[in-house]
Amino acid sequence: MRVVIQDASVLIDMADGGLLDAWFGLGFDLRTTSLVLREISRKNQKIKLQPYVVNGQLQIESSSGEVLAVIAKLHATLSSRLSIEDVPALHFAGKLNCVLLTGDKRLRQHAEERNTETHGLLWVCDMLVARGALLPGVAADRLERLLERGTSRLPLHECEQRIVKWRR
Structure with a gap:
């Protein structure tokens, strides 16, 4: 493990x-x-x-x-x-x-x-989607929630790329 x-x-x-x-x-x-x-x-x-x-x-x-x-x-x-x-x-x-x-x-x-x-x-989110722990659309929603809070230091461009990809 x-x-x-x-x-x-x-x-x-x-x-x-x-x-x-x-x-x-x-x-x-x-x-x-x-x-x-x-x-x-x-x-x-x-x-x-x-x-x-x-x-x-x-x-x-x-x-x-x-x-x-x-x-x-x-x-x-x-x-x-x-x-x-x-x-x-x-x-x-x-x-x-x-x-x-x-x-x-x-x-x-x-x-x-x-x-x-x-x-x-973002690696965690990628793992969750890849292993089926989160559906892509749910992962996109959760990432958007974090961005909307404005307290995260996540790279905006990389987040947006994943959100678009997961919403397809």
Whole structure:
């Protein structure tokens, strides 16, 4: 089973876009970090994620004192500023040699520099459609919902291309 570490931006977009049930149904070993969960501040998003944590579908990589020291050192050495919440996702993705899901450009760049496979929410949507977890029209509706909210950092042109393709 493929391990996937998720940052806050992707989890927030999945919660806001109504994609969580489909995503957690694909059978990946899905994880995040305790700091990422704390970064999710809106109550409705936390409520949507909580059942997956409780039933073990979303595993939490917690940070011991030793791991926190490694994370603090990594944070200090990064050339571009990443939030302290993003650094554990980078650390665990490297440590576990797994996929990192992020919508953060700087986090993606640092992960790719470390040869960590990195994807974003559009990859998730592509997977959901390709594996039949969402019908193409439903995926287009969910993506439009995210764009209308105006809180996502998704690339507009790529979103529009997928929406047109999925509506055919």
